[in-house]
Amino acid sequence: MIALAALTVVLVLAGCGLLYRAQELRSAPAAENRALTDSEATTRVADDIADDLARVFSYTPDGLDATERSARTVLTGRAARQYTQLLARIRADVAKQRVTLSTQAVRTGVIRLDGDDARLLVFLDQVSRRGKAAGTSAAAQLTVTAHRENGQWRIVDIISR
Structure with missing residues (x-):
């Protein structure tokens, strides 16, 4: 049970990190340069x-x-x-x-x-x-x-x- 909770926390944190990184890429100066x-x-x-x-x-x-x-x-x-x-x-x-x-x-x-x-x-x-x-x-x-x-x-x- 503790292993499952730890895995869930790791997956949620990893997902948040990936969402943050994706937002960084979309708002990068190169993405804004038409x-x-x-x-x-x-x-x-x-x-x-x-x-x-x-x-x-x-x-x-x-x-x-x-x-x-x-x-x-x-x-x-x-x-x-x-x-x-x-x-x-x-x-x-x-x-x-x-x-x-x-x-x-x-x-x-x-x-x-x-x-x-x-x-x-x-x-x-x-x-x-x-x-x-x-x-x-x-x-x-x-x-x-x-x-x-x-x-x-x-x-x-x-x-x-």
């Missing part, structure tokens, strides 16, 4: 951010104002301030040296997707030309933080790696 579970939403944010980065980091001497207007629709917060500072530094050189920059996202990975917030790692290829000279290629790696407002992803922060 980038790992929602491929459609992950693809959508990756494509939108890749297109936005290509648009705001591509310009021509005569199209810099249009690029800046476009940037206002996709950048906000710290990213918008960073971009404004960047344009202030390069504006005169772009016009004087007739610099054209073409940017393309070659690989975009979503690190974390949680509701309306996303964090991405983006690899860019950029080609810079001065006048009619041959282009110079460069690669860039960015960590991007984005937030969805009214159904549109907006870039909140950009960190160059």
